[in-house]
Amino acid sequence: MGSVERIREVARRVARFAREGHKLVVVPSAMAGETNRLLGLARELNPDASPRELDVIASTGEQVSIGLLAVALQQLGLKSRSYTGFQVKILTDDAYTKARILSIDDANIRRDLAEGNVVVVAGFQGIDANGNITTLGRGGSDTTGVALAAALKADECQIYTDVDGVYTTDPRIVPDARRLATITFEEMLELASLGSKVLQIRSVEFAGKYKVKLRVLSSFTDVNSTDMGTLITFEEEDMEQAIISGIAFNRDEAKISVLGVPDKPGIAFAILNPVAEANIDVDMIIQNASIEGLTDFSFTVHRNEYRRAMEILQSKVQPAIGAKGIHGDDRIAKVSLVGIGMRTHAGIASKMFGALAREGVNIQMISTSEIKTSVVVDEKYMELAVRVLHRTFELDKEPAKETLKP
Numbered sequence: 001m002g003s004v005e006r007i008r009e010v011a012r013r014v015a016r017f018a019r020e021g022h023k024l025v026v027v028p029s030a031m032a033g034e035t036n037r038l039l040g041l042a043r044e045l046n047p048d049a050s051p052r053e054l055d056v057i058a059s060t061g062e063q064v065s066i067g068l069l070a071v072a073l074q075q076l077g078l079k080s081r082s083y084t085g086f087q088v089k090i091l092t093d094d095a096y097t098k099a100r101i102l103s104i105d106d107a108n109i110r111r112d113l114a115e116g117n118v119v120v121v122a123g124f125q126g127i128d129a130n131g132n133i134t135t136l137g138r139g140g141s142d143t144t145g146v147a148l149a150a151a152l153k154a155d156e157c158q159i160y161t162d163v164d165g166v167y168t169t170d171p172r173i174v175p176d177a178r179r180l181a182t183i184t185f186e187e188m189l190e191l192a193s194l195g196s197k198v199l200q201i202r203s204v205e206f207a208g209k210y211k212v213k214l215r216v217l218s219s220f221t222d223v224n225s226t227d228m229g230t231l232i233t234f235e236e237e238d239m240e241q242a243i244i245s246g247i248a249f250n251r252d253e254a255k256i257s258v259l260g261v262p263d264k265p266g267i268a269f270a271i272l273n274p275v276a277e278a279n280i281d282v283d284m285i286i287q288n289a290s291i292e293g294l295t296d297f298s299f300t301v302h303r304n305e306y307r308r309a310m311e312i313l314q315s316k317v318q319p320a321i322g323a324k325g326i327h328g329d330d331r332i333a334k335v336s337l338v339g340i341g342m343r344t345h346a347g348i349a350s351k352m353f354g355a356l357a358r359e360g361v362n363i364q365m366i367s368t369s370e371i372k373t374s375v376v377v378d379e380k381y382m383e384l385a386v387r388v389l390h391r392t393f394e395l396d397k398e399p400a401k402e403t404l405k406p
Ligand code: ASP
Pocket: 029, 030, 035, 036, 061, 123, 124, 137, 138, 139, 140, 141, 142
């Protein structure tokens, strides 16, 4: 929705679907760059602008979009009505700037659809129980779309974005990254939480919870394009699946090690509780086996919270537990391999470590879950690590179709 011409294009695409007989609810986000511009204005006036007012300001970007799209649709001869989040109403909690949707009153939408309208609903916004305007966090229009699809039991939720699907990794780093025709919802959830920025993670969670069929497509293809983008599937329906689907990476984290702590009950709590009380999220956690009663304890936090976490550890934790030292590093990156095939295939992690070793990339931390293996490496080796892993697992090639379940 970058310009009047782009809005016209969106309207033409919507009109095409409407003429095919579909009932449509369209959820635009703000015009390109608009949310940043609005938040920038607020920050210029007050660097500590209150979250409530930030939401009042940021939500207007989408209000402009829905009205513009509705008139563009009307210009094409379609019936269309627009709604802000609060008009719908999309009820959220009161966590300004990152509110969660609690419920959607779909009465207006259903009535308008029945009367032949294309309904246009503002993304990214809602209203709390006290009538305050809220927003759902950056990229929140994705979540509005999925939540509406769930509420309306839509056949499919299509997210048109600035990429044309989900790739094995970021093509800016690996030029031969391949677009996936399908990916399971669980893999998508891992990729989104590990730093791949295609969809807002909450939208993926929502799709999983309510089994919404979700498709990622490009908003830049021709209006009549039949390109199908990437479909996010549920495992049961996707029997033929590559072992590894993708590689995610991010530079958003920092590593903190508490050295030489006495290995006794309550130590992990003594280290992490003050961090949690300061509302700092912890991601990876590692504790070493102890030697002569002493152990090292490492974890990662978001880079923005690194200074604050270090402060807490140095001023409160170290003296309280008698640790030998606190060591921090905010020049790290996390690289993760994701694939549901890890459940059924042994040796993926060791193949990963071997490939990194051959390139001389030192692994500082490792964490695994059922369908992912993540490593922390020096930030300067991040791109190298991603490329090497992409090659090692041959993600540039169509996977030899393999049935995971008998
Ligand atoms: N306009 C909002 C943002 O930029 C929501 C969205 O685009 O999904 O974060």
